[in-house]
Amino acid sequence: MKIALIGYGKMGKTIEKIALDRGHDISLIVDVKNANTITAADLKGIDVAIEFTNPDSAVNNYMLCFEAGVPVVSGTTGWLEQEQQVYNTINQKDGTFFYASNFSLGVNLFFELNKQLGKMMNSFPDYDVDMVEVHHTQKLDAPSGTAITLAEGLFDTLDRKSSWTLDKANDAQVHIEAERRGEVPGIHTVKYESEVDEIVITHSAKSRQGFAFGAVIAAEFAYDKKGVLSMKDLLNL
Ligand SMILES: NC(=O)C1=CN([C@@H]2O[C@H](COP(=O)(O)OP(=O)(O)OC[C@H]3O[C@@H](n4cnc5c(N)ncnc54)[C@H](O)[C@@H]3O)[C@@H](O)[C@H]2O)C=CC1
Ligand SMILES: O=C(O)C1=N[C@H](C(=O)O)C[C@H](O)C1
Numbered sequence: 001m002k003i004a005l006i007g008y009g010k011m012g013k014t015i016e017k018i019a020l021d022r023g024h025d026i027s028l029i030v031d032v033k034n035a036n037t038i039t040a041a042d043l044k045g046i047d048v049a050i051e052f053t054n055p056d057s058a059v060n061n062y063m064l065c066f067e068a069g070v071p072v073v074s075g076t077t078g079w080l081e082q083e084q085q086v087y088n089t090i091n092q093k094d095g096t097f098f099y100a101s102n103f104s105l106g107v108n109l110f111f112e113l114n115k116q117l118g119k120m121m122n123s124f125p126d127y128d129v130d131m132v133e134v135h136h137t138q139k140l141d142a143p144s145g146t147a148i149t150l151a152e153g154l155f156d157t158l159d160r161k162s163s164w165t166l167d168k169a170n171d172a173q174v175h176i177e178a179e180r181r182g183e184v185p186g187i188h189t190v191k192y193e194s195e196v197d198e199i200v201i202t203h204s205a206k207s208r209q210g211f212a213f214g215a216v217i218a219a220e221f222a223y224d225k226k227g228v229l230s231m232k233d234l235l236n237l
Helices: 008-019 056-068 081-095 105-123 143-156 210-221 233-235
Strands: 001-006 027-031 049-050 071-073 096-099 128-135 163-165 172-179 188-193 198-204 225-230
Touching: 001 008, 008 027, 008 210, 049 056, 056 081, 071 210, 081 096, 081 225, 096 163, 096 210, 105 143, 105 188, 105 198, 105 210, 105 233, 128 143, 143 163, 143 172, 143 188, 163 210, 172 233, 210 225, 210 233
Parallel strands: 001 027, 001 049, 049 071, 071 096, 096 225, 128 172, 163 172
Antiparallel strands: 128 188, 188 198
């Protein structure tokens, strides 16, 4: 496949290596220095764009790809308040958009485990739940996109929770603590606590390899499809 990398930072560079190893061409690299000069015409002949930038740039990048008719795979977090605008444009332009707050296979298994545990906990009201996410100090958004997806998994399964907060939680809220430390690629913990014990589940990324590998296989999956796609489609979860 001919791939455009939009965002050539920590993720873009890790994705480049994996994509080249899997026999793909990196035909275009867009980063902050050339972003303003790129038009839909520059995306001609590209099979798929992989977008990992930042919350302020992501939506404009998606729009450019939809305009050019190029499928987009994106993992950028922190832009979801604009999601309706993005989904409207996908419909209008018959676009392709594969989004995941976390492309790692392990985290997507963890999402399912979290939902199963949430469902079980409906019968055990003595347990309250909270979350901790830990990331490197360059991360711009808090809480992480992954923590928000985990919280949403609980709203779907655990009847007594319906929103999240970074502040002090009321009974219907899940408290998320967002810690920024060193070079941590990403740790997510869901903790249930009663008067007598704790049940803790944690996913800890050892590097960015898992995120990047997932994004490349998502691109291989998405490039010849239409509409909104997710890890559930890719992994048959
Ligand atoms: N879904 C997932 O599995 C993962 C998501 N992420 C998310 O991906 C995003 C990027 O993460 P990193 O690569 O660690 O960040 P980074 O800061 O290392 O890289 C972002 C790159 O985007 C560039 N950029 C900024 N504005 C741009 C624009 N308008 N057009 C093109 N490039 C532009 C920056 O110059 C930088 O090189 C973040 O939102 C992060 O939360 C990160 C890891 C995994
Ligand atoms: O910014 C990061 O690094 C990461 N961001 C994603 C998130 O916000 O959940 C995924 C991963 O945890 C790494």
